[in-house]
Amino acid sequence: MAEKQTVDVEKKTPAASPPTGIQVIAREFAKDKLAMTSLLFLIVLITVIYVWSFLIDQEQLMRISLRDQMAAPGEKYWLGADKGGRDILGQLIIGARNSITIAISVTLITGIIGIAIGLITGYFGGWIDNIFMRIIDFFITIPSLMIIIVFISIVPKYTVVTFVLIMSVFLWVGTARLVRSKALSESRRDYINASKTMGTSDGVIIFKEMMPNLSSILIVEMTLNFAGNVGLETGLSYLGFGLPPSTPSLGTLVAYANDPFILENAWWNWLPASLLILLLMLAINYVGQAIRRSADARQRLG
Amino acid sequence: MWKTVVRRFLVMIPQLFVLSLLIFIMAKFMPGDPFTGLITPETDPARIEELRQKAGFYDPWYIQYINWMGNAFQGDFGRSYTFNQPVANLIGTRALNTFWLSLLSVVLLYLLAIPLGVLAGRYQDTLLDKSIVFYSFIVYAIPTFVLGLISLFFFGYELGWFPTSGTVDINAEAGTFGYVWSKFYHLLLPAMVFAVLGTTGVIQYLRTEIIDSKTMDYVRTARAKGIPNNKVYSRHIFRNSLLPIAAFLGFTITNLLGGSIFIETIFGYQGMGQLFVQAINGRDYSVITTLVMLFGFLTLLGSLLSDIIMSIVDPRIRID
Numbered sequence: 257m258a259e260k261q262t263v264d265v266e267k268k269t270p271a272a273s274p275p276t277g278i279q280v281i282a283r284e285f286a287k288d289k290l291a292m293t294s295l296l297f298l299i300v301l302i303t304v305i306y307v308w309s310f311l312i313d314q315e316q317l318m319r320i321s322l323r324d325q326m327a328a329p330g331e332k333y334w335l336g337a338d339k340g341g342r343d344i345l346g347q348l349i350i351g352a353r354n355s356i357t358i359a360i361s362v363t364l365i366t367g368i369i370g371i372a373i374g375l376i377t378g379y380f381g382g383w384i385d386n387i388f389m390r391i392i393d394f395f396i397t398i399p400s401l402m403i404i405i406v407f408i409s410i411v412p413k414y415t416v417v418t419f420v421l422i423m424s425v426f427l428w429v430g431t432a433r434l435v436r437s438k439a440l441s442e443s444r445r446d447y448i449n450a451s452k453t454m455g456t457s458d459g460v461i462i463f464k465e466m467m468p469n470l471s472s473i474l475i476v477e478m479t480l481n482f483a484g485n486v487g488l489e490t491g492l493s494y495l496g497f498g499l500p501p502s503t504p505s506l507g508t509l510v511a512y513a514n515d516p517f518i519l520e521n522a523w524w525n526w527l528p529a530s531l532l533i534l535l536l537m538l539a540i541n542y543v544g545q546a547i548r549r550s551a552d553a554r555q556r557l558g
Numbered sequence: 559m560w561k562t563v564v565r566r567f568l569v570m571i572p573q574l575f576v577l578s579l580l581i582f583i584m585a586k587f588m589p590g591d592p593f594t595g596l597i598t599p600e601t602d603p604a605r606i607e608e609l610r611q612k613a614g615f616y617d618p619w620y621i622q623y624i625n626w627m628g629n630a631f632q633g634d635f636g637r638s639y640t641f642n643q644p645v646a647n648l649i650g651t652r653a654l655n656t657f658w659l660s661l662l663s664v665v666l667l668y669l670l671a672i673p674l675g676v677l678a679g680r681y682q683d684t685l686l687d688k689s690i691v692f693y694s695f696i697v698y699a700i701p702t703f704v705l706g707l708i709s710l711f712f713f714g715y716e717l718g719w720f721p722t723s724g725t726v727d728i729n730a731e732a733g734t735f736g737y738v739w740s741k742f743y744h745l746l747l748p749a750m751v752f753a754v755l756g757t758t759g760v761i762q763y764l765r766t767e768i769i770d771s772k773t774m775d776y777v778r779t780a781r782a783k784g785i786p787n788n789k790v791y792s793r794h795i796f797r798n799s800l801l802p803i804a805a806f807l808g809f810t811i812t813n814l815l816g817g818s819i820f821i822e823t824i825f826g827y828q829g830m831g832q833l834f835v836q837a838i839n840g841r842d843y844s845v846i847t848t849l850v851m852l853f854g855f856l857t858l859l860g861s862l863l864s865d866i867i868m869s870i871v872d873p874r875i876r877i878d
């Protein structure tokens with residue numbers, strides 16, 4: 257069935273090359289309105305947050321003003337003020353910027369490590385694969401959330417950089433495992449063998465020939481990881497084990513709700529941040545799902 | 559079959575060993591020692607020195623490790639200085655609370671997910687299926703603590719349907735029906751949040767399983783025999799799809815443990831997850847190490863359980 261279809265397509269358009277990854281993804285987004293909306297929403301939101309955060313004077317924002325304590329949303333503060341009389345909206349923008357930046361850096365670090373290790377172990381197999389698989393198996397079976405929290409609480413000089421590094425140490429594993437399994441089957445393909453016979457070096461085969469063919473899966477994995485990292489960072493910050501107190505995050509804003517009085521009576525302190533996290537997660541995940549569909553010919557809408 | 563189980567069990571031992579080593583090293587990096595909690599302004603430094611020497615504080619690390627493990631095997635995990643009682647007792651009471659919460663969550667999860675998965679698979683590509691798939695996507699994307707807080711605010715405070723914190727009403731008398739009911743009532747909201755968040759995996763698995771079964775030979779045979787459509791689904795397809803989803807139980811346990819840290823903190827539920835956060839904040843290291851070890855053991859047990867169920871269900875993955 258599938259074979260017959262491709263033959264038909266080739267007959268009709270003999271000159272056209274098969275659509276590239278980007279074209280397939282673009283077609284999928286054109287077909288799925290909700291995915292398009294999510295993508296536009298994300299682009300607009302992230303741009304607004306980054307531009308706006310430049311305009312905010314952080315020192316003035318964090319200045320305590322007792323007269324505005326717990327001010328309700330109104331003319332002066334669109335989203336009200338917290339216990340210290342600080343503007344919630346400003347904190348929301350700065351917090352969102354920090355959360356997104358950290359999620360992006362963790363995603364990039366774990367992505368690079370995970371993809372490199374996955375590709376190399378999948379391509380070579382043998383003892384390299386064996387060693388790394390034991391390590392990966394171990395990482396998967398440990399309660400990583402707890403160990404991350406313990407690490408965060410015992411590191412002596414705790415900064416944003418250490419936070420990102422600690423998270424990265426435990427989060428590359430999933431990506432590595434997925435990429436390895438894909439690389440394993442890809443490395444048995446004819447084109448890889450052909451390239452090997454021609455004497456191409458292993459490095460060139462892995463990164464210039466195999467990686468582009470896995471690119472759509474890698475993009476999906478990175479997108480979903482990005483969503484996961486936003487969730488994890490805000491979650492840790494919510495518990496009080498995330499960003500240092502001097503750097504507000506969406507999670508620290510949500511953590512205002514740990515005070516039952518604020519939870520019940522001052523919804524503007526914690527609800528906007530919760531909803532922003534929710535929207536971010538939904539949009540990123542939806543975009544990720546759409547890219548995943550476009551990576552699999554059987555599930556495509558467009 | 560038994561070979562697989564035994565082999566999986568043997569693989570667990572080195573994993574537990576490495577985990578315990580990691581935790582031991584972490585514990586060495588934590589400030590203070592087991593006697594920090596005993597020090598008062600009147601304590602003579604020489605006395606502390608003596609205690610330390612007696613407890614083997616200056617022994618080489620591998621001897622300390624062996625002693626620590628030996629004590630752990632005998633159920634001696636040290637003393638919690640913030641709660642001022644043996645760690646084993648402290649965790650014992652908390653573990654029971656977490657166990658009840660997990661049990662109710664798992665029951666609610668399957669009660670919710672199985673009908674949804676079956677309906678989505680059976681009425682594939684209808685509006686019903688699409689809404690169920692969309693629902694499972696949304697709950698997949700929501701972080702635990704966001705849903706927990708919003709439902710606590712909405713159902714607990716705004717509507718007042720559920721208690722907002724604790725494990726049991728302070729006025730309830732132990733042993734009475736009211737006590738049990740109050741306990742259950744406190745469990746209900748956190749367990750529901752857990753259940754809703756965990757449904758995605760089961761729904762998606764069941765849905766694809768049923769869609770795949772529709773075109774199988776045994777289903778066609780059943781239809782050819784003239785079995786009514788409802789019965790084909792309830793007797794033939796459903797039974798075949800049910801066992802594999804039991805394998806999700808293992809993953810569910812892992813997720814519950816990770817999520818319990820958030821859920822128990824939000825709902826002020828006195829279980830192991832809340833104890834962990836309290837112990838970290840109170841720098842109560844004997845409690846922390848024991849809890850991490852326990853959670854690690856349970857996580858391994860969860861994945862072992864999944865593998866065993868899978869090997870019962872699918873003979874291909876058995877090692878013979």
